[in-house]
Amino acid sequence: DIVNGREGQYRVRLMDNTKGADCAYPPVEMLPDDTIVTTTYGHWTNGESPYIVSVRLKLSELDAMVTKGEVLK
Numbered sequence: 001d002i003v004n005g006r007e008g009q010y011r012v013r014l015m016d017n018t019k020g021a022d023c024a025y026p027p028v029e030m031l032p033d034d035t036i037v038t039t040t041y042g043h044w045t046n047g048e049s050p051y052i053v054s055v056r057l058k059l060s061e062l063d064a065m066v067t068k069g070e071v072l073k
Contacts, residue, residue: 003030015040015042015053015055018043018046019043023041023042024041026038026040034058035057035058039053039055040053041053
């Protein structure tokens, strides 16, 4: 729950860090158009140096994935 600063409806894994360390806890921002943006660094490609990635998504996209059964476990 970004607005109230507590656990929300979904827990989302955005990327898979391929190394056991050297990644960050990203800030999460909600834009005026309800886009959620997060930026962090990590080892996102096996064997490569860490790099920065931004991910943008909307709550409506997460809701649609759940409705379609596209949830990965």
